[in-house]
Amino acid sequence: QVQLQESGPGLVKPSQTLSLTCTVSGGSITTSGYGWTWIRQPPGKGLEWMGAIVYSGSTGYSPSLKSRTTISRDTNKNQFTLQLSSVTPEDTAVYYCARVTSSAYDFWGKGTLVTVSS
Secondary structure: OOEEEEEOOOEEOOOOOEEEEEEEEOOOOOOOOOEEEEEEEOOOOOOEEEEEEEOOOOEEEOOOOHHHEEEEEEOOOOEEEEEEOOOOHHHOEEEEEEEEOOOOEEEEOOOEEEEEOO
C-alpha cells in the first residue's frame, strides 16, 4: 500500500517561500508510469492542481502558478518537495500530495494546512 505524508511549516509570512515535503512509502517515486503531484484547497474553495513531477524527473506546472512554483525530488529519501515563492494570504490552503496514474489520483496524503499571515 502506497502512503504519502506531507510535512512542513504550518505558518508562513507573506512574501516568504512556502516549502513542503511529501514522503512516500510503499512505492518508489521513480517507478515508471507514475506522477507525483501537489494539489491545494483554499478555505471554502475547490481543489487546485499546482504541478507534478513524474517518474523520470520531468516537471509540469499550473500556468497560473508556474512563475512561483518549483517541484523537486530526492530519490534517495523517496521524497518530493514543493516550493512556492512570494506567498500572500491567498495562498492559505490545505496542501495535498498525491500519486497520479494515467487515469486517476489513486493515493493521497492527509493534507496539511498552511496559513500565510504576518
